[in-house]
């Protein structure tokens with residue numbers, strides 16, 4: 023069993039995707055046209071924000087948010103941004119790329135999301151924002167975080183790359199803060215057939231600034247208000263994403279069913295399954311912890327089950343951030359040492375999930 027077969031996932035809606043792509047091919051219009059406008063409208067409505075600005079990828083989406091806040095004078099060089107220490111590197115890159123300072127905060131081991139009890143002690147007079155990552159597809163937002171942002175006048179930016187369709191009460195992640203970044207990398211819950219990303223926000227000034235920045239800093243042809251960049255989603259990706267968006271809720275519901283089999287049936291004391299969520303989870307990744315991870319991964323592989331590790335090395339131990347290599351984040355380090363991701367997606371059958379359960383329980 024492959025960890026994730028994009029071939030199978032695309033095949034589930036191949037006819038509709040092919041027809042949508044063929045329409046773009048025939049139209050002769052490949053950038054910033056009807057398909058992009060339509061996807062932006064649909065996705066903004068889906069997330070529940072006034073605006074959606076599509077761009078080249080998820081890292082660009084994150085980075086454009088910080089860049090826009092800088093150009094608007096909201097953020098300055100050296101301002102601090104609180105971010106979970108166990109996130110994917112892109113979250114951190116978007117901060118340092120903009121001459122801002124990431125302040126790493128440990129996760130709660132039972133949810134693997136930023137520990138909201140540790141946020142206030144990380145706040146200094148330079149703190150301006152929290153980058154909240156809904157890691158593994160699990161909602162990281164809490165009312166405590168909302169209150170901290172209000173009290174300390176912090177911007178709340180969501181990294182929703184792994185959590186399309188996740189909710190907090192009746193609102194979707196991606197609409198809970200001031201702005202949110204989304205990645206449509208092929209393996210995400212809502213995945214394109216290549217690179218693609220988007221920002222969602224209800225802040226009109228921010229939306230206009232981001233749209234301008236992503237278009238060379240220009241909102242009127244050949245006039246440049248900012249030193250911008252080129253970050254665009256193409257029409258082919260927009261057309262494919264509009265088709266896939268229609269199935270996102272059903273796909274997520276199926277992921278939840280697979281995860282529920284794992285949640286209720288994995289009983290090996292050597293493995294720790296994620297604590298049952300008190301908040302929503304769309305299970306982009308199903309992470310278990312195991313002290314004997316390497317042995318377990320090899321055993322599953324021998325039995326034809328491919329697994330992944332998200333992620334083997336935490337950001338503060340990467341060579342790219344040598345200045346942090348002396349720091350210690352024991353909870354983060356434990357996750358990176360013990361985490362193993364089980365296959366969990368809409369192309370799987372109940373039998374696939376049960377076979378994994380039987381293997382795990384026999385380990």
Ligand SMILES: *Cc1c(COP(=O)(O)O)cnc(C)c1O
Nearest residue numbers: 079080081110112113183205207
């Ligand atoms: C995938 C991902 C990104 C980056 O998205 P790309 O489209 O690959 O640039 C950012 N943050 C998180 C948490 C991700 O998982």
